Amino acid sequence: xxxxxxxxxxxxxxxxxxxxxxxxxxxxxxxxxxxxxxxxxxxxxxxxxxxxxxxxxxxxxxxxxxxxxxxxxxxxxxxxxxxxxxxxxxxxxxxxxxxxxxxxxxxxxxxxxxxxxxxxxxxxxxxxxxxxxxxxxxxxxxxxxxxxxxxxxxxxxxxxxxxxxxxxxxxxxxxxxxxxxxxxxxxxxxxxxxxxxxxxxxxxxxxxxxxxxxxxxxxxxxxxxxx
Numbered sequence: 496x497x498x499x500x501x502x503x504x505x506x507x508x509x510x511x512x513x514x515x516x517x518x519x520x521x522x523x524x525x526x527x528x529x530x531x532x533x534x535x536x537x538x539x540x541x542x543x544x545x546x547x548x549x550x551x552x553x554x555x556x557x558x559x560x561x562x563x564x565x566x567x568x569x570x571x572x573x574x575x576x577x578x579x580x581x582x583x584x585x586x587x588x589x590x591x592x593x594x595x596x597x598x599x600x601x602x603x604x605x606x607x608x609x610x611x612x613x614x615x616x617x618x619x620x621x622x623x624x625x626x627x628x629x630x631x632x633x634x635x636x637x638x639x640x641x642x643x644x645x646x647x648x649x650x651x652x653x654x655x656x657x658x659x660x661x662x663x664x665x666x667x668x669x670x671x672x673x674x675x676x677x678x679x680x681x682x683x684x685x686x687x688x689x690x691x692x693x694x695x696x697x698x699x700x701x702x703x704x705x706x707x708x709x710x711x712x713x714x715x716x717x718x719x720x721x722x
Contacts, residue, residue, distance in 0.1 A: 496559070497526050497552040498538050505562035505584050512588040521591075522616055523559075524598030525552040553607075556597070560611060564592045593651060602636045609643035609653070618658045633657070 512519045531537065540551065562568060567581035576582075597608040598616040601623055608615045621632050637655055644653055662673040 496523055496556050497535050498540065499555060499559070501555045501559035502562050502568065502584055505559050506586070509563065509584070509586045509588040509591060512591050512594075513586055517588060517590065519591075520594045520596060520614075522596040522598060523556065524600075524616070556611075560592065560595065560613070563588075563595065565589075596654075596656065599636065599640070602632075602639045605636045605640035606643040609640045610647050612647065612649050612653075614654045614656070615640050616656045616658065619660060 508519070508521055529535070535541075535551070558568070562584040565583050565587050567583045569582045571577075571580040571582045573580070592612070594614070596614040596616045597604075597611070598618065599605040599608055600620050605615055605617070615637075617633055617636055619629075621629065621636065623632055625632065627635075637657075640653075640655065662669070664670050664674045
């Protein structure tokens with residue numbers, strides 16, 4: 496979120512939601528750890544008060560959420576609308592705010608998402624290191640989110656998603672990077688244990704995988720998730 500223009504994003508998301516018959520679910524988060532030193536400044540943003548850009552992303556999310564909810568955020572031109580008129584971002588899609596999800600990397604962030612009134616995404620990324628098992632940490636995160644939601648007094652039931660990363664092992668080089676670790680490395684179809692360089696893999700493998708993915712996407716309709 497730290498690289499986004501919140502009002503422009505709200506406009507695009509609302510338009511996409513209306514075009515898709517209000518079927519999209521939009522997942523948003525602060526963003527992955529920044530590999531560049533103050534990399535957001537290369538995108539034209541400055542935030543001298545926060546080296547990690549966490550507050551910058553949250554402030555932008557607040558403005559994005561206000562726009563999605565139809566708040567009037569900009570004063571209108573009095574020559575066109577008369578004095579004292581304010582404008583909201585258009586188009587506006589009623590109910591879209593209940594299909595916004597925030598990716599939480601900690602229990603505290605989960606509570607913040609509950610206070611904001613958005614759904615919560617939980618994944619294999621949790622920043623707490625208490626020595627407890629990951630499953631216990633994730634359960635605590637979800638429980639704290641639900642407790643904070645009830646305390647905030649929202650009048651609708653939120654959703655929580657739990658995701659896992661899946662890496663299909665389709666070649667020897669995939670197996671080298673993401674596959675089995677230690678012991679005897681089995682080879683597929685009796686092939687050599689030394690993977691072929693990526694440049695020597697046939698392009699048709701990529702096209703076949705893409706075709707399968709596109710076919711699956713065409714068969715699957717509701718909902719549309721933009722994470």
